Amino acid sequence: MPRVVSKRRAVAVAAAAGALSLGSLAAASTARAAGPRVTIAGTHPEWAVTAGHAAAPAVRTGTVSARVYLAGRDSAGLTAYATAVSAPGNALYRHYLTPAQVRARFGATAAQVTAIESWLRSAGLRVTGVTREIGGYVAVTGTVAEASAAFGVRFGRFRAPGGHTYRAPEEPATAPGPVAAGVLTVSGLDTAPHLARPAGALPPPGPNYWVAPPTGAYYFQKIATTKPPAYGRHQPWNVTGYTPRQIRGAYGVTRSRMTGRGQTVAVVDAYASPTMPGDADKFAAVTGDRPFRQGQFAQHLDTPFNSVTECGAQGWYGEETLDIEAVHGQAPGARVHFVAAASCQDADLAQALAYIVNTRAASVVSNSWAEPADEASLTSVDDLIFRAGAAEGIGFFFSSGDNGYESPVEDPASDKIQVDYPTSSPWVTSVGGTSLAIGSRDNYQFETAWGTLLDPLAKSGKSWKYAPPGLYPEYWDGSSGGGTSTMYRQPWYQRPVVPDSLSHAVPGGGRTSTPMRVVPDVSALADPSTGMLVGQTTLQPNGKTYAFSLSRIGGTSVSCPIFAGIEADAQQAAGYPIGFANPAIYRRYGTRAFHDVTGNPLGPGYLAQVRNNYADGFTRRGPIVTYLRTLGVDGEGAAALPATKGYDDATGVGSPRSYIQSFFR
The missing domain is CATH 3.40.50.200 (Peptidase S8/S53 domain)
Structure with a gap:
C-alpha cells in the first residue's frame, strides 16, 4: 500500500506551523477599507498560525494563481432536494434531476459570474478561465499585491515542521458584500503542496510486489505446523490472494x-x-x-x-x-x-x-x-x-x-x-x-x-x-x-x-x-x-x-x-x-x-x-x-x-x- 499521495490520498500539507514573517500591505488595507466585506470560508490554512512568528518583511513579490469557486443558488434547497430523492418513503424518492435541471435550479447565474469577474478584474487580476457548471470557478492570476487587494489579506511565509516554507494569507480572505453570496471558497492563495504545478511526462510502471510462499488458495488450506503456535493452536498460512x-x-x-x-x-x-x-x-x-x-x-x-x-x-x-x-x-x-x-x-x-x-x-x-x-x-x-x-x-x-x-x-x-x-x-x-x-x-x-x-x-x-x-x-x-x-x-x-x-x-x-x-x-x-x-x-x-x-x-x-x-x-x-x-x-x-x-x-x-x-x-x-x-x-x-x-x-x-x-x- 503506497503512502500519502500514492496511498489514495491527496498531497498532505504539514499541519502545525510557525510564521517566519508577517506584515501588512497597503493594498490590503485599502481593500478592507473600501466597504463591508464578508469572510470567505476555507481560505486560511490551519497550519498558517501566527504564534511565535519572527519579525520580517511581508511577502510583496511573486504571482498568485487562484480559483474562486462558485456557490450557486439556494444551497438549502439543494440539500433538501438531495435528501428527499435519497430517502425511501419520501414522496420525491428517486425523482432525480438531470444535470441541466440541477444547474438551472441550483447553479450560478450569469449575473453572479459577471459580478465576480468584475470584482477580481477591478483589483488588477487577470481572468484566465471560467466554468459555470456545478463545481465551477473563475480562475485568475496576478501579482501578490493584486491578490492582496482583491481578497483583503496580507501574505507571509510560514515554516512547516518538515522545514519547508510556504506563502499563505495571515487571515481568511474576504469578498465585497454584493458578490460574497456567489463565492463558495478560494484555492491557490497559499503555495503548499495542494496547489497544482506543471510537471513533465508520466513515468513508466513501477516494480511488482512479490508474494512469498507458502500461501493457500483459500483460508485454512495450509496450516503453519512447522512454525510456533499462537493462541493455543497452529495458525494458517496467509492466502495467495482471492480471485x-x-x-x-x-x-x-x-x-x-x-x-x-x-x-x-x-x-x-x-x-x-x-x-x-x-x-x-x-x-x-x-x-x-x-x-x-x-x-x-x-x-x-x-x-x-x-x-x-x-x-x-x-x-x-x-x-x-x-x-x-x-x-x-x-x-x-x-x-x-x-x-x-x-x-x-x-x-x-x-x-x-x-x-x-x-x-x-x-x-x-x-x-x-x-x-x-x-x-x-x-x-x-x-x-x-x-x-x-x-x-x-x-x-x-x-x-x-x-x-x-x-x-x-x-x-x-x-x-x-x-x-x-x-x-x-x-x-x-x-x-x-x-x-x-x-x-x-x-x-x-x-x-x-x-x-x-x-x-x-x-x-x-x-x-x-x-x-x-x-x-x-x-x-x-x-x-x-x-x-x-x-x-x-x-x-x-x-x-x-x-x-x-x-x-x-x-x-x-x-x-x-x-x-x-x-x-x-x-x-x-x-x-x-x-x-x-x-x-x-x-x-x-x-x-x-x-x-x-x-x-x-x-x-x-x-x-x-x-x-x-x-x-x-x-x-x-x-x-x-x-x-x-x-x-x-x-x-x-x-x-x-x-x-x-x-x-x-x-x-x-x-x-x-x-x-x-x-x-x-x-x-x-x-x-x-x-x-x-x-x-x-x-x-x-x-x-x-x-x-x-x-x-x-x-x-x-x-x-x-x-x-x-x-x-x-
Whole structure:
C-alpha cells in the first residue's frame, strides 16, 4: 500500500506551523477599507498560525494563481432536494434531476459570474478561465499585491515542521458584500503542496510486489505446523490472494445472479496507467472471467497531467488497476468509466468529480483516496458536488482510510486523532475494511475488522519474538479507517442506528453534546494478507524488462471498489439507480443484507495468520522473514476502533451478505 499521495490520498500539507514573517500591505488595507466585506470560508490554512512568528518583511513579490469557486443558488434547497430523492418513503424518492435541471435550479447565474469577474478584474487580476457548471470557478492570476487587494489579506511565509516554507494569507480572505453570496471558497492563495504545478511526462510502471510462499488458495488450506503456535493452536498460512470469483461467492453476488449489466460505474483516480485496459483484460482471462466487451470500458483523461513527482504517479497506476479490476470483478456486466484527474491535488480531484456530476457519466462512483480531514482544502466544493450528485441519483463511495483513527503513531502525516476526508462527508458512503476468510467452495467463513499487529519469528525459530499479539505501535501494520468527525453533525440516516457512545465521542477522548457523523458506513475485504489478486504490467526483478504480473493487494482501496461493484449489481436487481446509498443502507441495518462483523467471530481469543515476506519484496531477494499477523487490532487506547456487535466505527453496519437480494423487485 503506497503512502500519502500514492496511498489514495491527496498531497498532505504539514499541519502545525510557525510564521517566519508577517506584515501588512497597503493594498490590503485599502481593500478592507473600501466597504463591508464578508469572510470567505476555507481560505486560511490551519497550519498558517501566527504564534511565535519572527519579525520580517511581508511577502510583496511573486504571482498568485487562484480559483474562486462558485456557490450557486439556494444551497438549502439543494440539500433538501438531495435528501428527499435519497430517502425511501419520501414522496420525491428517486425523482432525480438531470444535470441541466440541477444547474438551472441550483447553479450560478450569469449575473453572479459577471459580478465576480468584475470584482477580481477591478483589483488588477487577470481572468484566465471560467466554468459555470456545478463545481465551477473563475480562475485568475496576478501579482501578490493584486491578490492582496482583491481578497483583503496580507501574505507571509510560514515554516512547516518538515522545514519547508510556504506563502499563505495571515487571515481568511474576504469578498465585497454584493458578490460574497456567489463565492463558495478560494484555492491557490497559499503555495503548499495542494496547489497544482506543471510537471513533465508520466513515468513508466513501477516494480511488482512479490508474494512469498507458502500461501493457500483459500483460508485454512495450509496450516503453519512447522512454525510456533499462537493462541493455543497452529495458525494458517496467509492466502495467495482471492480471485474476484471467490469474493463474489463470499458476498452473495454469485447467488444473486446479478452482473451489473445496464449500470455504469465511474472510477476516479489521478493520472492514467499506460497499460490499461489491457491489464484488466489479461487479469480477467487469468482468473476465469471475461474481459471487457467492445464499448464496456471508457475513459476521460483530464490532461495535461501535472505534479507527477509530488504525487508519485507510479503508485496511482496500481491504484487505477486495482480499482478497475475490483469493480469489473464484482460487476462483470457493468460499464466502467475511468476518470483521471490531472493530479492528486485537491483542486484537480474536485474537477474530476465535477465532470461526473455535470455529465452524469455514471450512477456509482468509486474513489480510493483520502487525506486527514484537517488537511482537506476544498470540502465545501466537494460537498456541493456530492449533493448535486445525490439530486441526480449518483452515489459516491470512498475508502475510509488505511490508518485507523489517523493517530500520529499510525500515520506520521496526521498531527492528531481524526477521521479522513472525503469519506467523512455525510453525502458519501464510507467503506471500511475487514479480514475475510473464504472457504474452498468460495463460501463465507468469517470476518473481522482489518487491523494487524506483526510479531516476527524469534531467531531460534521456536517461538515468536514477543508475546503475541506483539508490540503496538512498533509492529502495527495498517487498519480500517473510522471514527467520529469533528466537522459534520450526525446525518439523519444515522440517528436510529449509530450508538450515542460513538456519535458523541470526541476524537482522542471526551464527549460532545452534539451528535456527529461517524464512519465507516459499510465494509468489505481489505486486509492485505487476505487480499485480492491484481494483475498489472510492472518492472521485473532484473530492473530492465516489463511484464504482466500478479500480486496480492489490500487496504480500503480494495474494499471500496468491491462495494461499488456490488452496488451496481444491486441497482440491476432494483431496476433503478439507488443514488446516494446511505439511507437505503441504514434502512437495512440488522437484516440479512449484511454480515455483522465483530472482533471475535469464532469465539473468545485472537485470530491470526502466518506470513513469509521477502526481505526485498520488489526484487525477491534477501532472506525470508516470517511473521505472525494477529487480526482485528484496529488501534489501541484513544485510537482504538473495536469491532462490536451492531454498528461500530471499524466496519459500519457490516459487509455484504444478501445486500443485492434485498433490492429484488
